[in-house]
Amino acid sequence: MSAFLKLPALLRDASAALLFPTHCRVCGEPVAHLQDGVACRQCWQTTEGERLNFDYCEKCDVSLPRLQQQAQARRCGVCDDLAFTSARACGNHFGALRESVLRLKLEPTISEYLRQSLISTFWQLPNAREIELIIPIPLHFSRQQERQFNQAEIIARALAQATDLPMSVSALVRSKATERHRAGMDSKARQQSLQGAFQVRAPRLIADRTIVVVDDVMTTGSTAHEIAQTLREHQARAVSVLTLTRAVTSWSFS
Numbered sequence: 001m002s003a004f005l006k007l008p009a010l011l012r013d014a015s016a017a018l019l020f021p022t023h024c025r026v027c028g029e030p031v032a033h034l035q036d037g038v039a040c041r042q043c044w045q046t047t048e049g050e051r052l053n054f055d056y057c058e059k060c061d062v063s064l065p066r067l068q069q070q071a072q073a074r075r076c077g078v079c080d081d082l083a084f085t086s087a088r089a090c091g092n093h094f095g096a097l098r099e100s101v102l103r104l105k106l107e108p109t110i111s112e113y114l115r116q117s118l119i120s121t122f123w124q125l126p127n128a129r130e131i132e133l134i135i136p137i138p139l140h141f142s143r144q145q146e147r148q149f150n151q152a153e154i155i156a157r158a159l160a161q162a163t164d165l166p167m168s169v170s171a172l173v174r175s176k177a178t179e180r181h182r183a184g185m186d187s188k189a190r191q192q193s194l195q196g197a198f199q200v201r202a203p204r205l206i207a208d209r210t211i212v213v214v215d216d217v218m219t220t221g222s223t224a225h226e227i228a229q230t231l232r233e234h235q236a237r238a239v240s241v242l243t244l245t246r247a248v249t250s251w252s253f254s
C-alpha cells in the first residue's frame, strides 16, 4: 500500500490519539495505533516473542521447558485424561495478552490486533477444518448480571464473524455458581468444585457436532474438561478449546 493510501488511517490514528490519548497498560508509552488496543506495538511484539521461549504440549498447549533439539510433537503428561481433543491459546497469560484479558472483563470489545491473533490461533487447532459450532463458556447467570456481559461471548462472536461458523449462547448453561477459583486450588480441587456445573439445554445442537468452546483464559483445563465431558455425554463428536491466554505452565501443575 502506498504512503498516500495509508495517510487517512494514519491521520485517523493520530487524531484519535490526540483526542483520546491511551497509554500502553504494559509499559506506559503512548499507543500509536487504535487497532492495538491496550498495548503498544512494541509490547505486542515482546508478548509474541515470549511464546518462542517454550515448547508446547500438542494437546493442551501448556508451555514446556524448551529442548535444545527440535522435538517431535510433545505431550505434557498431565492432560491425557482431559475430555477435550485439543486446546490452543493466543499465548501465555503475559504482557499485552494479559492486559487485554483484564480489559475485556471491564469492556465488551476486543482490539483488531487481538482479533487477528485469535483467528490465526483458531486455525492452529488440529481439527479446525472440522469444527461446526462455537460455544462460549457460559457464566452463571448471577455473575453475568453482575458483569452485564460474558467476555467469552465477545471472543466467540468475533470468531463466528471471521469464520462464518454458527455460535450458540443458549445450548450450554452454567447451572452452578462455582466458587471463584483461588490461585492455590489444585486441579483435583477445581475438578471437584466443577462437577455438574454445566447443563446442555439444546441436545439436538450438540449431538454429532464437532465443537469449539471459547473462553478468555485457560488455567489447569478443569473447566474445559468438565464442559467437554458434558458435551460428550450429549454425543458431541469432539470438543476443542480456544482461549486468549494460557495461565499456567506444566511445571506449575500440582
Ligand SMILES: [Zn+2]
Residues within 6 Å of the ligand: 024, 025, 026, 027, 028, 029, 039, 040, 041, 042, 043
Ligand atoms: Zn508498551
Ligand SMILES: [Zn+2]
Residues within 6 Å of the ligand: 057, 058, 059, 060, 061, 062, 075, 076, 077, 078, 079, 080
Ligand atoms: Zn498437555
